Amino acid sequence: MLKKNLREALEEKLMELPVVEYQWMETDQIEFSEKVRYICRTECPRYGKSWSCPPGVGSVEECRERCRKYSEAFVFTTVAEVADAENLEEVFRSKAGHEEITRQIRQIFAPCFEEILALSGDSCSLCERCSYPEGPCRRPEAMLPCIEGYGIVVPALAEKAGISFLNQGNLVTWFGLLLLKEKEEDAVC
């Protein structure tokens, strides 16, 4: 369990960011399911089109094993306002601000942890056309794999974290998840 003073120091640094809700968790509280992967495969137009999505991210079991190397998790939400919540393209575009905040949180956390794996909602859209599968990811340091693409059950994650979906009216809730490997020595950050 992360030390209370480290949590408090990090939470203070986050106060200037538009994070709506957050929670610290242990990684083994995160639920994975093949059913989520089935939905990716059968319903998502991004399946097989990005290194941030399946099958590029590996099997659900590989994703689960990758996540288990990190003991702590930080889950958070941001909320975007769109003109038309039924317009999926507009909803997808509203993700850019959330991704930027996810990267900022990763940057704030970076000095305090041995290693961080940051996941975000939906597929990576950093390049106009993803290099998948012909070549390696062009920006692995900036790319954020998709939470659902890892097979993570987001409603269960939200429930365990006590975080609510604010998908009412024209509001869209975006989830972010940082998996954190603690330093062996006391973190100075």
Ligand code: SF4
């Ligand atoms: S950074 Fe570019 S190459 Fe990498 S996953 Fe995103 S879109 Fe694809």
